[in-house]
Amino acid sequence: MELSSQDWKILQQLRERFLCGTSVQAPYWRSRRELELYHATLGQRIAWKWRAVLAELVEIGWSLPAGALVDVGCGSGIATEMVLEQFGWHHLTEIVLVDISPLALAFAAERLQERFGTLPIRRTTAVEIPPHATVVISHTLTELPLDAFERLAEQVMVAEAIIVVEPGTSHASRRVVALRERGRQQFSIVAPCPHQERCGMLQPSNARHWCHFHVSPPAEAFTERQWARFADALGIDVGDLPVSFLVLDKQWEAASRGQTRLIGAPDSSPVDVVIVTCSQEGVRQQLVRKADNPALYRLLRKHPPRWIA
Numbered sequence: 001m002e003l004s005s006q007d008w009k010i011l012q013q014l015r016e017r018f019l020c021g022t023s024v025q026a027p028y029w030r031s032r033r034e035l036e037l038y039h040a041t042l043g044q045r046i047a048w049k050w051r052a053v054l055a056e057l058v059e060i061g062w063s064l065p066a067g068a069l070v071d072v073g074c075g076s077g078i079a080t081e082m083v084l085e086q087f088g089w090h091h092l093t094e095i096v097l098v099d100i101s102p103l104a105l106a107f108a109a110e111r112l113q114e115r116f117g118t119l120p121i122r123r124t125t126a127v128e129i130p131p132h133a134t135v136v137i138s139h140t141l142t143e144l145p146l147d148a149f150e151r152l153a154e155q156v157m158v159a160e161a162i163i164v165v166e167p168g169t170s171h172a173s174r175r176v177v178a179l180r181e182r183g184r185q186q187f188s189i190v191a192p193c194p195h196q197e198r199c200g201m202l203q204p205s206n207a208r209h210w211c212h213f214h215v216s217p218p219a220e221a222f223t224e225r226q227w228a229r230f231a232d233a234l235g236i237d238v239g240d241l242p243v244s245f246l247v248l249d250k251q252w253e254a255a256s257r258g259q260t261r262l263i264g265a266p267d268s269s270p271v272d273v274v275i276v277t278c279s280q281e282g283v284r285q286q287l288v289r290k291a292d293n294p295a296l297y298r299l300l301r302k303h304p305p306r307w308i309a
Ligand SMILES: C[S@@+](CC[C@H](N)C(=O)[O-])C[C@H]1O[C@@H](n2cnc3c(N)ncnc32)[C@H](O)[C@@H]1O
Pocket: 018, 024, 027, 028, 029, 043, 046, 072, 073, 074, 075, 076, 077, 078, 079, 098, 099, 100, 101, 104, 125, 137, 138, 139, 140, 143, 144, 148
């Protein structure tokens, strides 16, 4: 997609709005072009995060339940697009697009219809969760004022499954953790947690940590000129995709995995690496010295694994 200087200006303004992180009281999408630009750039980065999260779900054997798929704060519809791309849509009864912006609803519905054809798509500005629905929420939780967030957290409890993918910021993570706490008695936690207990991030001693991960973008992020231009114009590191996410499912058999998951990115020096880990025992900061464990030190520096033995 060729972008004019006016297009870059629009994207910079959008980026500033998202960075501000202020809660949204009214629709802010101003034109179809703005949604188109978002979808092709910022939205594609979000698509990369979704692909990584969905790939992990496939790896552990999770699949999308039959029923409706509800996309809350659908924007340009990228979350639904990724879920349908990964799991197909023939077993779904309908797609419900929810957004306060009628412009976004129209854009997302049109794109999804173009790509997936026969699917029945309903648009609404008020949250509606049909029985047995799967709810997807992407980069929307932090836009909600606290009361709207709490209302949504209550409403989604009737769902069969919930997939949340948010930016890997501490604010987003706190909302994801709050949703986890609200849901963990009724749902099994599919990912990313190694346990079903109270989240270790809620311990006051862990206040400086937040639940997030770094996933890798596809090769095109490093090879295609448009992404270098995007990185320069918007001041975004396209090589890094921080994400906070949560997948809940009422039918999932949560295995007690007894595993330890790496949180965030290791902080390494020539002699040691500091890591934050999460397990049934809680969230811990640990120091791995090169001299004590050279193999683990090297692994953490070069290819940080998802799970640590
Ligand atoms: C940053 S965009 C994310 C869009 C899309 N989910 C994605 O991941 O690309 C947030 C979306 O949430 C919508 N939104 C904000 N507050 C909302 C609310 N109270 N109810 C429904 N949608 C809302 C906005 O209009 C916007 O489309």
